[in-house]
Amino acid sequence: MTGILETALRDKRAAGRKLLIPYITGGLAGWQDAVRAVTAAGADAIEIGLPFSDPVMDGPVIQQASQMALEGGATPVSILDEARSLDVGIPLAVMTYYNTVHHAGHERFAHQLIAAGVVAALVPDLPLEESGPWCAAADEAGIETVMFAAPTAPDERLPRIVARARGFVYSVGLLGVTGERGQLASTAASLARRLKAITDMPVLIGVGVSNAAQARQAVQVADGVVMGASVIKRILDGGADAAGDYIAEVRAAIDE
């Protein structure tokens, strides 16, 4: 059965819309306001970060946001509690590192997500070969596990990643960690194109999609974009409203 996130993304794509998923670090001061602001500005789903002490896939901006949230006392439990009351009307996913899941226990974590109204999970340090036990528990509970595909993957690997993916396929835009770059890497389009050729599941480019112009460029090939560091920078500099204004700008650019 197709999950809530995948169904929502497929329906919007079928209606001719390009998909936009902002990432927001849970537990940052005012993060719920930021979720509401980017929803109002045209987000199609939200990726809520559950901050981890050792975020190896993240660059300085998201590292800083994670550290601020942790120093503010945020925990996976407190963030999921706060997520429960969001009621924004679009699918919520969480992004976290595997030790958060492992430590809670697979079944327990899946049920914590369900109880918080979260429908999907992204775990960037849980590659295909290690994903079996978590994915089984997630499937059982009805949580969609988004899988990452990277530019380094040989052709034979991509179909196996796609087969395991639920919700959408996360097409990693470049070789490197999250953070803003001067231009969209050439790998972004080439990997998305390789994925689009083998699946009709939504393919979104994330990591290194840094502004409205790059997002517009990315959706020429992909079904949509995930935007993280550039959103967090707006929140840190200007609060929820700045994030909302920014997502409205991106929305307009990809709708053109």
Place this chain on the structure above:
Amino acid sequence: MSLMAEPSATGRFGEFGGRFVPETLVPACEELEAAFREAWVDPTFRAELDYLLRQYAGRPSILTECANLGEQLGIRLLLKREDLNHTGSHKINNVLGQALLAKRMGKHRLVAETGAGQHGVASATAAALLGMECKVYMGAVDVGRQALNVFRMKLLGSEVESVQSGSRTLKDAVNEAMRDWVASVETTHYCLGSVMGPHPYPWMVREFHRVVGDEAKQQCHDLFGDVPDVVVACVGGGSNAIGIFSGFVDDRSRLVGVEPAGGAAVGRGQPGVVHGMRSYLMQDEYGQVLEAESISAGLDHPGVGPEHSYLASIGRAEYPSVTDAEVIDAFQLLARSEGIIPALECAHALAWITREAANLRGSTVLMNLSGRGDKDVAQMMDILSR
């Protein structure tokens, strides 16, 4: 079959190990595993490495009998002198192996993490010798307390990046080295410094340090025709311990890995996943990784190599811990009684031996003296003048 055989196809030692890395790095780990597997059975590669270990690193390292301290403690005390290797620690065994392997794979840039600076210096040395580029990540706190090693790395032509993120110690240096590798994987080899990280590192690094245990076993046999009763080594990530344990794991010798009280991953941790592996890990109730705190930068890791977790879980090795105060005493004790200044890391092993001396009376104890203490002299001068 040896208790320390090859890990499973998924890189497991029992339920520990694995390959928990971002998708970007999976092909690189697979490529490294295949390259190591091929090189390790290739006589040409082995001869090349053996040549460097003998002609450059100074192997075999000697076994020193500590008559004075042995008599004082009521034991027969033997030291495996890895401190006499070129660059002053066991770390050179691993980096020469990995640097040769990287070149064989067509990669000419190394990145490395370092805590006390020993692995960073060794990596910088191998890079200089083999004409490679090298960047070493070191926590800002450690850069402060190991200034001489920072300068050494620069003298050797390496770049040293002071890591400002997180707790600004060894675990953050690992994170930063992994982030670099994610971005540079096509041209760069991550020269990981301990028996940690994603498969194949824990296995590969153990094999590069197996020479320590193999030599020590032969030297013990030549000296007294038997294996020691007890084999002791300090454990941060656990590379020097795994090296010497590998020589005796299938014998009757008791194996003891000594952790710092402030970084007792096996002693106080629970299974967790960080830095690419599942192993015992110090963490809070939500799985956030705790900061290790010890007098010795080289042992400041909240986790431990997965094979140590395995050896602990099956009861084959034990992992007690010692306090900084006990370590300071042991450091001075070896200097005064034997004229050997140990690295603070190894002083942990000696601290356990002195504390347990009454229970060890009459036994033969082999300790891995994995590094020399020159790098710690300034820090000790500071501590002892307080």
